[in-house]
Amino acid sequence: MSYDDEAVDVRLLALAWVGRHLARGERVVATETLHGGITAEMRRLTVGAPDGATRHLVLRTFADPFFAAQAGELLNREAGVLALLAGTGVPAPVPVAVDPAAAHCEYPSLLMTHLPGRTVLEDRGLEARVPLLARQLVAIHAVRPAERPRPYTAWTTADAVVPPDGADAVAWAAAADVIRKPAPPYEGRFLHRDFHPGNVLFDVTPPGQAGPPGPAGxxxxxxxDWVETSWGPADLDVAHCSSNLAMLHGPEWGLRFAEAYEEAGGVPATAAGDRLYWRLLDALAFSTEVRSVVRPWQEAGRTELTTRTVEGRLDAYVTALLDTLG
Known part of the structure; x- marks a missing residue:
């Protein structure tokens, strides 16, 4: 396997490992860093064939020491989930090779197929995208694996919640009291567990390029990003996408997504108090994580989303949940 100068930003051992999983005569001819991830480095690899044809693969690398220490479990889980999804209608990458213990690469890595499309985080066209997100999540929850994934893990506790500066202290105390209670009973579902606009690709024309305007087609x-796949209540996936939409676009869109999920045939918890529990359990987990989600959004072009702006939206969303479901 040989490679061009444009490919050298992939570490040499990883590049050699990738080469062993290419067809005869293929080589990596270019790479592109994919922005938007928080836990791992993501690169799109352009693979060239002797006849001039090209195709793309994606390389996920856990280089950060904190996440590299957990990479064995994370990458094995994701590779297994991707293999499982290959037999469903859920559009997910197909695993090509995995090196969870960095036996061949500089860092733990996963090589997978590349999917067309791009993430869309701008406000324009959101009304058309929300129903599609909801229908896709319903389809994910309909997956019935032969072997269930691990049980879900809560990402915060009542005592770990830190209200943002200027937040409604009374509302946040009430919200923390809601998740202090035992988790409501639920019917388990196959969860993505990190479903939000940053992990969904759309077939759309990038800004500034020629193409048909509007949502047609x-x-x-x-x-x-299937590393967090779990078994748990459908409400948790609904809650996570709702929290992200509320912070990206405004609290009203967090509330709207939950409605769209039901309109698409999804079945959330029957009792309003149960739905409130799951949505607050997710929203309050962002109380100490706002900075980490703002950075990839800014890198993707949403430079107006400052930490203070997103904290204000999160505060408004928590208050809206209490007013709506409390």
């Missing part, structure tokens, strides 16, 4: 081409 808009469709989802892929769902990525």
């Amino acid at each position: 808009l469709r989802i081409t892929g769902v990525v």
Whole structure:
């Protein structure tokens, strides 16, 4: 396997490992860093064939020491989930090779197929995208694996919640009291567990390029980042996407997504108090994580989303949940 100068930003051992999983005569001719991830480095690899044809693969690398220490479990889980999803209608990458213990690469890595499309985080066209997101999540929850994934893990506790500066202290105390209670009973579902616009690819024309305006023909081409896949209540996936939409676009869109999920045939908890528990359990987990989600959004072009702005939206969303479901 040989490679061009444009490919050298992939570490040499990883590049050699990738080469062993290419067809005879293929080589990596270019790479592109994919922005938007928080836990791992993501690169799109352009693979060239002797006849001039090209194709793309994606390399996920856990280089950060904190996440590299957990990479064995994370990458094995994701590779297994991707293999499982290959037999469903859920548009997910197909695993090509995995090196969870960095036996061949500089860092733990996963090589997978590349899906067309791009993430869409701008406000324009959101009304058309929300129903598609909801229908896609219903389809994910309909997956019935032969072997269930691990049980879900809560990402915060009542005592770990830190209200943002200037937040409604009374509302946040009430919200923390809601999740202090035992988790409501639920019917288990196959969960993505990190489903949000940053992990969904759409077939759309990038800003500034020629193409038909508006949502005509808009469709989802892929769902990525399956390292957190779990078994648990459908409400948790609904809650996570709702929290992200509320922070990205405004609290009203967090509330709207939950409605769209039901309109698409999803079945959330029957009792309003149960729905409130799951949605607050997710929303309050962002109380100490706002900075980490703002950075990839800014890198993707949403530079107006400052930490203070997103904290204000999170505060408004928590208050809206209490007013709506409390």
